[in-house]
Amino acid sequence: MRIALDVMGSDDCPAPDVEGAVLAAREYGDTILLVGEQARIQAELGKHNTSELDLIVKHASEFVTMTDKPGVVGKAKPNSSMHVGMNLVRDGEADAFVTAGNTGAALSIATLFTLRRIPGVKRPALTAIIRIRGNSVIVLDVGANADSRADWLAQFALMGKVYANSALGLANPRVGVLSNGEEEGKGSQLVQDATALLRAADINFIGNVEPKELLRGGADVVVCDGFVGNILLKSLEGGTSMLVDALRDELMKGVLTKVGALLSRPAFRRVRQEIDPFEVGGAPLLGVNGVVIIGHGRSNAKAIKNAIGQARKAVEGGVIESIRTGITDATDADEPASL
């Protein structure tokens, strides 16, 4: 398998990105195409033992920064490492593209400039895999579409189902719609309208899912508007890291609690691993015509390696082909049969 990696993605690029590529090539035996400024990549590669690893450098003269405007950068930097990397996928030279860069830019460049949408897909969705205490929940959209329509949510459900098949190995994932109450009829107009479409879709629809139920693993796939999904994700991240900070500060205030903290450390470490976003790797951008995984900007080498692992899983699972088929079938079912 050949995976293209944007080495100019992470906040501390290119060091963690290149190291992640080295780790991935070593662990998976795949070919990794490192996309970015040639000289800088080679300087980084010089720091690692890369003998017998299949690493190819693909030069890109520009790169997207975290402050670049997603609506502008696609046109303004046509030779960015994101453009070059995604074009490798579009042209069949790579099977997937991974970046820890600017999410909005990756979305816009993928959708409007290189890969474009899978035919029939109304809107690509940014997809998070939330891992909590052994449960994994796929949530989409978490930020690509701040104002989603009910029929988009129905497509998100189909794409989420396909992704749950390949990423979580679930044949018949439970699909819910994020709402502010469990009972049917609770929720915004969008939730009501989407519910009608989700009932009719070829999925195992379980109705409304509240955040608490989601965290308990009460659903495998949860669909929502991109604005709400983003608020959900950021509230979970913000709330838990706030709590951890508060605990750390309080533990350091006394001698006994300091000793207690020392003794408790293994438990803290296990919990951190249980809810570590880097364990999963990244968020797939579902609905574009190629596998694209977007990692966290704060990614370290391990996170980059895991994002590459996630990309190869999506390729192996035939996610793009399955979405294509699923969307076509759903569209056919919508149309009246012609004689």
Added chain:
Amino acid sequence: MRIALDVMGSDDCPAPDVEGAVLAAREYGDTILLVGEQARIQAELGKHNTSELDLIVKHASEFVTMTDKPGVVGKAKPNSSMHVGMNLVRDGEADAFVTAGNTGAALSIATLFTLRRIPGVKRPALTAIIRIRGNSVIVLDVGANADSRADWLAQFALMGKVYANSALGLANPRVGVLSNGEEEGKGSQLVQDATALLRAADINFIGNVEPKELLRGGADVVVCDGFVGNILLKSLEGGTSMLVDALRDELMKGVLTKVGALLSRPAFRRVRQEIDPFEVGGAPLLGVNGVVIIGHGRSNAKAIKNAIGQARKAVEGGVIESIRTGITDATDADEPASL
């Protein structure tokens, strides 16, 4: 001051509700009107030393349960303790009403059956006070209006400002709009439309606020659609309690970590207090024609007492009168001057 309390509100009612009333009467010296089934209230009161406390029993033959449908119960149970208690406020026999009961029912009964809206208020808003590490943030709407309009959000901002004056003692609170990005232009169409109105309003508007910024105390009042606000609140609650559960489980797995947990206990206790929802008491329902505080269903006696404390603060701060004035001024400013 005279405060009416729904003793049939909390999940374990009437015991914690009645005890909370006793604690409040003792601490604040106020008159508490206990609304509910007379015989049960008197049986509960018999368990406490109530000499020299100003406690009055107001009989109500029905009560709202947590499973009653908000859209139905207002008409179906016209003699509920919520109806009776709110009517006491409407008729001037009490200064405020407190309940730990069904939020949707309280909202519907207040708005449609007893207190009704303050003239000019388009929609009442359920208002949460999120307390994090010494910072308090007022968030509204957190559940009354699952599909809010931009002009409602602008009114929420005015009501939130007034409430921040009285509840937090802030003369010029920073008001933000909840969004999925800090930069102007980020967010749903509702956020964009509301931003235009919020800029023109008589408030200290600071623009978009992300969940993380909210948790850092970067705003004093944050307005949002009731659906999104509810998801925010439930994600924060769910995420933090999930983390606490995970830590507890992991700490109990080993002998050393158990000892560590024991030594760390004071730090945990302080953190719990720092983010304890019961420390605040309840959520005011802003925009109805009287002070209504809705406590958590899981309220214990201390939480009920604190909710009563919150109600008296709102009465002392003249919240209703200030909202009335603020809304009238804003409406006048909207209308063209007539000669």
